[in-house]
Amino acid sequence: MSTMTESPKTDSDDQSGVVALQRSWWERNGRTASVWGARVLLLVGVVAVWQLAAGTVFDPxxxxxxxxxxxxxxxxxxxxxxxxxxxxxxxxxxxxxxxxxxxxxxxxxxxxxxxxxxxxxxxxxxxxxxxxxxxxxxxxxxxxxxxxxxxxxxxxxxxxxxxxxxxxxxxxxxxxxxxxxxxxxxxxxxxxxxxxxxxxxxxxxxxxxxxxxxxxxxxxxxxxxxxxxxxxxxxxxxxxxxxxxxxxxxxxxxxxxxxxxxxxxxxxxxxxxxxxxxxxxxx
Structure with a gap:
């Protein structure tokens, strides 16, 4: 009766698991973070243009x-x-x-x-x-x-x-x-x-x-x-x-x-x- 032996885990397997977890985290949260970053940049840009244009382009x-x-x-x-x-x-x-x-x-x-x-x-x-x-x-x-x-x-x-x-x-x-x-x-x-x-x-x-x-x-x-x-x-x-x-x-x-x-x-x-x-x- 033959027995099957489980192959030992290698460092490369652990590293691939970490990479998979990181990729999964980015898929879940990366897009949300990008959207919020774009929103903040848009808000900052609008406020900056408004501040600079008031008094020069239009009447404050x-x-x-x-x-x-x-x-x-x-x-x-x-x-x-x-x-x-x-x-x-x-x-x-x-x-x-x-x-x-x-x-x-x-x-x-x-x-x-x-x-x-x-x-x-x-x-x-x-x-x-x-x-x-x-x-x-x-x-x-x-x-x-x-x-x-x-x-x-x-x-x-x-x-x-x-x-x-x-x-x-x-x-x-x-x-x-x-x-x-x-x-x-x-x-x-x-x-x-x-x-x-x-x-x-x-x-x-x-x-x-x-x-x-x-x-x-x-x-x-x-x-x-x-x-x-x-x-x-x-x-x-x-x-x-x-x-x-x-x-x-x-x-x-x-x-x-x-x-x-x-x-x-x-x-x-x-x-x-x-x-x-x-x-x-x-x-």
Missing amino acids: SFTSRPSDIWGRLVDWNADGTLWLHSWITLQEIVYGYALGSAGGALFGFVLATLPTVYRVMDPFIMALYSIPKVALAPLFIVWFGIEMDMKILLAAVTVFFLVFLNTAAGVREVDRGLIDAVRLMGGGRRDIALKVMLPASMTGMLTGLKVAIPYALIGAVIGELVASNRGLGYLISNSAATFDTAGVFATLVVLSVIAAILNFLVGLLDHRVSRWKPAEAKA
């Missing part, structure tokens, strides 16, 4: 300078202005976003699972969706006053329709073959809703959540621009009234940072919910 009273914008942020940080107004606007954005997203996802899922009801409601929903949300601000002031509630509800209404329409589209595009398969296996309406339609609606709902982030900011800031003495919208309005261009741009920078953070958080949620998808579907 209209465009300000990055150095002036940074100085304004430092001053606002020192006297507490930045954090006071940012916290107020952030609350309006988060509460409005949460309220509008929850309502849009719930109603979108429920109505889309009731095809007849959805067809009846569809023209009315689209008519309401078509109304410019800025036109609702005066009406909301009459109904809810000029306190934080008005801004939260304006942001929520703006977010609601985007999440509603995307969630409903995800449910309505479910593969009918999957529904028939569940029915053939003895599943009822509850099984179809929870095991087929709910997972299928996730993609549309997450798309709506991503798209709705800037609109939550827009709804809150519009409310502050129309009637408020607090918040980032108020800072924009007050800075523009005093021809403080650096203040306007500084506020826009803060709003951009808030939007980026919210996008990042929704991206984490998307990644966690979409772990079941193939890698090609996530890319």
